[in-house]
Structures are given as structure tokens and as C-alpha cells.
Amino acid sequence: MSEGVDQNKRRFLTLLTTAVGAVGAGFAATPFVLSMTPSARAKAAGAPVEVDISQIEPGQLLTVEWRGKPVWILRRTKDMLAQLPQHDDQLADPASKNTDQQPSYAQNTGRSIKPDILILVGICTHLGCSPQQKLAIGPASGLGEDWPGGFFCPCHGSKFDLAGRVYKNVPAPTNLPVPPHMFLSDTKIVIGEDKKGAA
Structure with missing residues (x-):
């Protein structure tokens, strides 16, 4: 038997x-790397939502879900639109100057692209409750x-008008958000995507 070390064998081993x-390290690391990527369910939950609004009658509100949040789609009547500028003095941010609450294309009196279609995230900006629709005017609403x-x-007790703008002297600090x-x-x-791309 040879007493010397075979360098070729040593290099090979x-x-x-x-x-x-x-x-082995690659196989061991794979589950950890895969656990950091979003699941198909998570991707679907954040994906844009396509909605058919052809069946929404004037004065009717449709609720859909986007990213686990209720999104309201209201087809406003001509009377509803006429009401919007008449109570600006009672609103905290009538001109929607807080640009975090809506995309630039919805920074107008109606907070919408098309005047009759309002799209809002239906979550109060105070503590995250879901406001109720009180579309009736006057005493029929129960609000005076x-x-x-x-x-x-x-x-x-926070109140929002038919454009989702918050009234003064209520707990909610800002207008209801308008999603992209x-x-x-x-x-x-x-909903969840505009001309700039997905939100």
C-alpha cells in the first residue's frame, strides 16, 4: 500500500x-425563499376588480369587494348632483385638498371621473367602521x-355627503377615500387600476 496522499483523489472528493x-443548501433554502413570495390567494385579493355598472339605476348603490374592503359604486341622480355645491360651508374639505384621499382625476366637487358615478371605499376614516347609506333627504333619513x-x-356619528366629503365637527378627519x-x-x-397601472 502506498504511503503517499493521492492529490487528484483529494481534489475530486x-x-x-x-x-x-x-x-443540499439549495434544497434547504427553497422553502424559505418560496414562503416570502405572495400566494395566489394573496395576489388575487389585491388584484384589480372589473365591475359591470349597466344594471345600477339612478339613486342606487352597489357594493363590491376590493382588497378585502367594501367599495361603493353610486349612480347619482340629477337632484343628488345639484345638492353637492349647496352645503360646502358645512364640509371640512369641500375642495378635496387632501390629495391622499383621491387620485388627481377625482379631485373635483363630485370626486369622480363621470359626474353621475361615484366610487368610494366604504370605510370611515375615523376608526374603520362601515358607514350606512342615508341617501334619502330630510326627515326620511332620520338625520334631520x-x-x-x-x-x-x-x-x-361621522357624516359624509354624496361625494364622500366629511362634514365639519365630526370625529372622521378626512373624506372617504376614492380608490384608483x-x-x-x-x-x-x-377598480384598483387606472391609466397609471395597478395600485
Whole structure:
């Protein structure tokens, strides 16, 4: 038997051991790397939502879900639109100057792309309750003679008009958010995506 060390065998075994170790480390790391990527369910939950609005009658509100939140789509009547500028003095941010609450294309009196279609995230900006629709005006709403229609949060009494603008002297600090959206046609909209891309 030879007393000397076979350098070729030693190099081969070192390379083989290193290769097997690297492959093993790769297999061990794969589950950890995969756990950091979003699941198909998570991707679907954040995906844009396409909505057919052809069946929404004037004065009717449709609720859909986007990113686990209720999104309201209200087809406003001519009377509802006429009410909007008449109570600006009672609103905290009538001109929607807080640009975090709506995309630039919805920074107008109606907070919408098309005047008759309002799209809002239906979550109160105070503590996250879901306001109730109080679209009836006056005493029929249960909110007093001068109520012009809008939304009322029963948790702490915040009030929002028919553009989702918050009234003064209520707990909610800001207007209801307008999500990114765009019209694919007169009857189809996409919520969660606009011309700039997905939100």
C-alpha cells in the first residue's frame, strides 16, 4: 500500500463534497425563499376588480369587494348632483385638498371621473367602521330636516355627503377615500387600476 496522499483523489472528493453541500443548501433554502413570495390567494385579493355598472339605476348603490374592503359604486341622480355645491360651508374639505384621499382625476366637487358615478371605499376614516347609506333627504333619513343625503357612520356619528366629503365637527378627519379606477366603457369599470397601472 502506498504511503503517499493521492492529490487528484483529494481534489475530486473535495469538489464532490462541495457540490453535494451546495445542492443540499439549495434544497434547504427553497422553502424559505418560496414562503416570502405572495400566494395566489394573496395576489388575487389585491388584484384589480372589473365591475359591470349597466344594471345600477339612478339613486342606487352597489357594493363590491376590493382588497378585502367594501367599495361603493353610486349612480347619482340629477337632484343628488345639484345638492353637492349647496352645503360646502358645512364640509371640512369641500375642495378635496387632501390629495391622499383621491387620485388627481377625482379631485373635483363630485370626486369622480363621470359626474353621475361615484366610487368610494366604504370605510370611515375615523376608526374603520362601515358607514350606512342615508341617501334619502330630510326627515326620511332620520338625520334631520336639512340632511341632503349621504353616508352616516353609526359608530361615532361621522357624516359624509354624496361625494364622500366629511362634514365639519365630526370625529372622521378626512373624506372617504376614492380608490384608483378607470372606465373600460360606459358600462364597465376597473377598480384598483387606472391609466397609471395597478395600485
